[in-house]
Amino acid sequence: MKKHHNNPDSCTACTVCIANCPVTAATRKFRGPKMVGPTLERMRLSQDDIEPSLEYCSNCKNCDMSCPSGVPISTLNMLARAKYFKNRKRSLRDWILSHGEKMAKLSAATPGMANFGMKMSRGILKKIGISDKAPLPAYASKSFSKLFKNLKQTSYPDKVVFYPGCFINYNDPQVGMDFVAVMQANKLEVIVEEGFVCCGSPLVVNGFLDEAEENAKQNVQILKKWTDKGYPIITCCTSCGLMLKQEYQELFHIEGVAEYAKHLYDADEFLLDLHDQGRLNTNFGTLNEKYMYHAPCHLRAQGMGLPGVELLALIPGLDVQDADAGCCGISGNYGFKDDKYDISMEIGSGLFKTIKESGRDTVVSECGTCRLQIGHGANVKTLHPLTLVRKSYEAYHK
Amino acid sequence: MREYDIVVIGGGLAGLMAAAAATKRGKKVTLLSLGSGTLTIGGGIVDVMGYLEGGIPAATPSAGLLQVGAGHPYKKIGRPAIEESIRFFKEICEQEGYSYIGNLDKTQWIPTAAGTLKPTCLVPRTMDTTELKKADKVTVLGFDALKDFYPSLIAKNFKKIPAFAQKEYEVVMIDPKLSEGRDVTALDVARWLDTEEGLASCIEKMRNVIDSGSVVIIPPILGTRPSYAVKEKLEKALGCHFVETASVPPSITGLRLRTMLVRYLKKNGVRIVEQAIVAKSIVEDGKCVAVITEGVDRERTYYAKSFILANGGFYGGGLLAEPGKVIEPIFNLPVEAPTDHELWANYSLFSSEAQPFAKLGLDVDEKMRPLDANGKVLLNNVFVAGRNLRGYDFSFEKSGNGVAIASGYQAAMSV
Numbered sequence: 034m035k036k037h038h039n040n041p042d043s044c045t046a047c048t049v050c051i052a053n054c055p056v057t058a059a060t061r062k063f064r065g066p067k068m069v070g071p072t073l074e075r076m077r078l079s080q081d082d083i084e085p086s087l088e089y090c091s092n093c094k095n096c097d098m099s100c101p102s103g104v105p106i107s108t109l110n111m112l113a114r115a116k117y118f119k120n121r122k123r124s125l126r127d128w129i130l131s132h133g134e135k136m137a138k139l140s141a142a143t144p145g146m147a148n149f150g151m152k153m154s155r156g157i158l159k160k161i162g163i164s165d166k167a168p169l170p171a172y173a174s175k176s177f178s179k180l181f182k183n184l185k186q187t188s189y190p191d192k193v194v195f196y197p198g199c200f201i202n203y204n205d206p207q208v209g210m211d212f213v214a215v216m217q218a219n220k221l222e223v224i225v226e227e228g229f230v231c232c233g234s235p236l237v238v239n240g241f242l243d244e245a246e247e248n249a250k251q252n253v254q255i256l257k258k259w260t261d262k263g264y265p266i267i268t269c270c271t272s273c274g275l276m277l278k279q280e281y282q283e284l285f286h287i288e289g290v291a292e293y294a295k296h297l298y299d300a301d302e303f304l305l306d307l308h309d310q311g312r313l314n315t316n317f318g319t320l321n322e323k324y325m326y327h328a329p330c331h332l333r334a335q336g337m338g339l340p341g342v343e344l345l346a347l348i349p350g351l352d353v354q355d356a357d358a359g360c361c362g363i364s365g366n367y368g369f370k371d372d373k374y375d376i377s378m379e380i381g382s383g384l385f386k387t388i389k390e391s392g393r394d395t396v397v398s399e400c401g402t403c404r405l406q407i408g409h410g411a412n413v414k415t416l417h418p419l420t421l422v423r424k425s426y427e428a429y430h431k
Numbered sequence: 432m433r434e435y436d437i438v439v440i441g442g443g444l445a446g447l448m449a450a451a452a453a454t455k456r457g458k459k460v461t462l463l464s465l466g467s468g469t470l471t472i473g474g475g476i477v478d479v480m481g482y483l484e485g486g487i488p489a490a491t492p493s494a495g496l497l498q499v500g501a502g503h504p505y506k507k508i509g510r511p512a513i514e515e516s517i518r519f520f521k522e523i524c525e526q527e528g529y530s531y532i533g534n535l536d537k538t539q540w541i542p543t544a545a546g547t548l549k550p551t552c553l554v555p556r557t558m559d560t561t562e563l564k565k566a567d568k569v570t571v572l573g574f575d576a577l578k579d580f581y582p583s584l585i586a587k588n589f590k591k592i593p594a595f596a597q598k599e600y601e602v603v604m605i606d607p608k609l610s611e612g613r614d615v616t617a618l619d620v621a622r623w624l625d626t627e628e629g630l631a632s633c634i635e636k637m638r639n640v641i642d643s644g645s646v647v648i649i650p651p652i653l654g655t656r657p658s659y660a661v662k663e664k665l666e667k668a669l670g671c672h673f674v675e676t677a678s679v680p681p682s683i684t685g686l687r688l689r690t691m692l693v694r695y696l697k698k699n700g701v702r703i704v705e706q707a708i709v710a711k712s713i714v715e716d717g718k719c720v721a722v723i724t725e726g727v728d729r730e731r732t733y734y735a736k737s738f739i740l741a742n743g744g745f746y747g748g749g750l751l752a753e754p755g756k757v758i759e760p761i762f763n764l765p766v767e768a769p770t771d772h773e774l775w776a777n778y779s780l781f782s783s784e785a786q787p788f789a790k791l792g793l794d795v796d797e798k799m800r801p802l803d804a805n806g807k808v809l810l811n812n813v814f815v816a817g818r819n820l821r822g823y824d825f826s827f828e829k830s831g832n833g834v835a836i837a838s839g840y841q842a843a844m845s846v
């Protein structure tokens with residue numbers, strides 16, 4: 034029953050995926066995962082078929098999660114999208130949204146200017162198809178890798194390798210710094226490898242599969258090198274995590290993924306495992322605070338439940354309520370697109386409503402782009418769970 | 432190690448009910464689920480016992496229960512527990528604002544989208560046929576471009592049913608203007624009615640074609656949420672009674688019921704792990720210590736004091752058919768099946784006998800613990816519920832969700 038067999042024939046056409054697809058619920062333009070995925074894939078195997086509504090799939094993976102037969106429906110869609118674009122010209126918009134890492138590197142010299150430029154150019158971006166309403170992330174003044182280099186860690190015999198990913202590296206480095214602080218509080222030293230590149234998730238969703246594969250090869254080689262030495266790899270971004278351990282296996286044939294995937298952890302899950310082994314630092318200070326929690330779809334897809342919720346439950350005083358209101362709608366860069374913005378906001382509307390009705394002004398979630406979308410749609414502050422874990426450790430010593 | 436009181440394997444109706452009953456008893460429960468179960472396909476109508484051997488309709492579900500054979504799961508569970516389970520199910524529905532009607536002493540014959548009647552026991556209030564039975568004139572309302580619901584076919588076939596033949600039928604259509612994009616399904620119409628604007632627009636369109644006081648047969652479109660808000664608003668605005676039919680997948684009634692039960696479980700502290708593929712178990716001295724999921728990344732071990740195995744039958748993945756044998760993959764429990772494959776199926780079309788194949792499954796004691804061929808309990812702290820049980824053909828006798836509820840409940844009460 035492993036999920037990466039990509040066999041469309043396992044589809045029994047039961048239609049459960051349609052009932053669970055947030056895009057289908059939000060727009061009639063999408064024919065739905067079953068039609069676009071497995072049904073057409075059977076035809077694609079024999080002929081070059083073009084499904085115009087394929088562009089609406091956001092790769093959120095709710096179809097995969099509902100499927101009783103283990104068909105990786107969303108991945109079939111991504112493969113079909115790549116095939117579609119194989120001999121077709123790409124839009125500048127899709128190129129820009131897929132190459133966040135390149136863009137960030139270009140802007141890295143002067144992030145202040147880049148942010149200013151971005152504000153100024155929202156009109157221009159709109160012209161090429163990026164919504165002028167969407168919550169595009171700003172560049173941080175210093176990237177995570179810069180901050181990390183200047184940080185003096187205490188050295189410990191036990192070490193973990195951190196895969197920061199583009200969002201933490203360029204847009205939200207504080208999450209990475211909070212992660213390092215939490216590891217240090219658990220007597221672990223963090224290694225960050227310079228050679229890591231974008232996991233490829235933004236490339237895959239826009240059909241740049243070949244480039245994504247190049248990135249994958251580079252990451253796989255580094256990840257494998259470290260896990261071979263016995264170091265666990267940790268991510269704080271659930272979409273990076275899903276790509277590195279699962280989608281690489283579904284999309285490509287690269288040796289070694291299955292081996293390192295055994296030792297690749299989501300940060301929250303890693304801490305819970307430490308707890309199971311009796312070695313988590315449980316000197317948690319009381320936080321008498323109330324938050325909402327949003328479970329990213331790409332976390333739910335990983336078959337490990339909601340480790341963030343379980344982890345935060347260890348902190349005394351903390352009241353975290355799971356919004357449990359489905360997909361936020363952003364799906365990486367889907368909601369940034371001008372022609373998808375309204376769909377994305379419609380998908381998230383249930384979640385926004387739940388959050389607003391809760392009266393809580395801050396939402397906790399692992400995924401960076403979910404946090405952007407929730408901040409935008411529900412007008413609240415947002416945090417990564419590890420920020421609260423760090424805060425609680427600090428409160429203990431006060 | 433994190434240890435739970437109970438790990439439930441499978442998130443179909445049997446697993447959801449087992450988890451619900453277990454939390455009600457104050458147990459700490461983890462539910463390992465894969466996919467969203469048969470509910471969204473099969474539907475939220477609860478059959479208990481529709482047909483007896485030989486294809487004779489049971490006078491009532493109760494009467495049907497009295498006549499099942501010794502190997503039937505109902506026989507093991509026993510009448511008191513079946514009654515309690517139904518009461519418990521209805522209690523949850525009531526609490527969650529989506530009450531079900533019906534009881535064991537009455538068969539409810541409900542209309543299907545094909546214009547036939549189907550016997551069942553419990554239905555949501557959107558399928559209440561009280562007014563339909565009384566009405567002299569019935570309106571059948573269809574939606575332009577909606578597939579799988581043909582009002583004139585329904586009207587025509589109803590005329591052939593003795594109890595419905597005397598009624599007068601009127602067929603009307605409205606255009607939901609949903610034709611852009613893909614084919615229209617009942618799910619699309621239900622989602623349209625979920626929105627304020629859709630509901631208002633639908634009321635306007637309906638007002639033009641149906642008279643106040645009518646009884647109106649419709650496809651299952653009264654919203655996708657487990658609530659009667661859409662039904663009540665429509666009925667109030669138009670002064671009509673609406674009756675939803677049973678319909679093809681994806682099932683709206685099943686979707687509502689599933690949403691409601693999952694919400695109930697989460698509210699009551701059940702930890703639900705999605706995409707959890709249970710592959711193996713660790714058994715020591717006749718007791719299960721843990722089950723192990725097989726992720727794309729790695730295995731994860733879930734420890735508990737007791738386990739409820741509710742992972743469905745051949746369809747759900749709980750039983751696997753291999754040449755000449757049937758396998759239960761997690762505990763490797765024995766499934767007695769004729770080695771001659773030919774004997775598995777009853778090949779006569781429209782037979783009045785159940786399918787031997789459909790009756791294959793796990794043998795259990797009255798506590799739902801798995802038994803070997805000699806009737807000895809194999810695992811003391813494992814309890815089986817739902818479609819993987821031996822001795823019934825849900826499709827033939829119309830008992831699927833009833834067995835799921837009763838056995839899920841019984842499993843949780845036996846822990």
Ligand SMILES: Cc1cc2nc3c(=O)[nH]c(=O)nc-3n(C[C@H](O)[C@H](O)[C@H](O)COP(=O)(O)OP(=O)(O)OC[C@H]3O[C@@H](n4cnc5c(N)ncnc54)[C@H](O)[C@@H]3O)c2cc1C
Pocket residue numbers: 101440441442443444445446463464465466467468469470472473474476477478479707708709710741742743744746747748749816817818819825829830831832833835
């Ligand atoms: C088309 C159709 C129409 C039907 N109509 C009706 C009706 O009108 N009325 C009625 O009463 N009944 C009906 N039924 C029957 C009814 O739906 C089923 O009998 C009942 O829902 C079975 O419930 P279950 O929980 O035992 O199994 P399922 O709903 O199959 O649930 C089993 C769950 O376990 C999961 N699972 C399997 N293997 C594993 C694993 N290794 N690890 C973790 N999870 C696993 C599956 O993915 C699934 O989610 C219908 C069935 C079908 C197919």
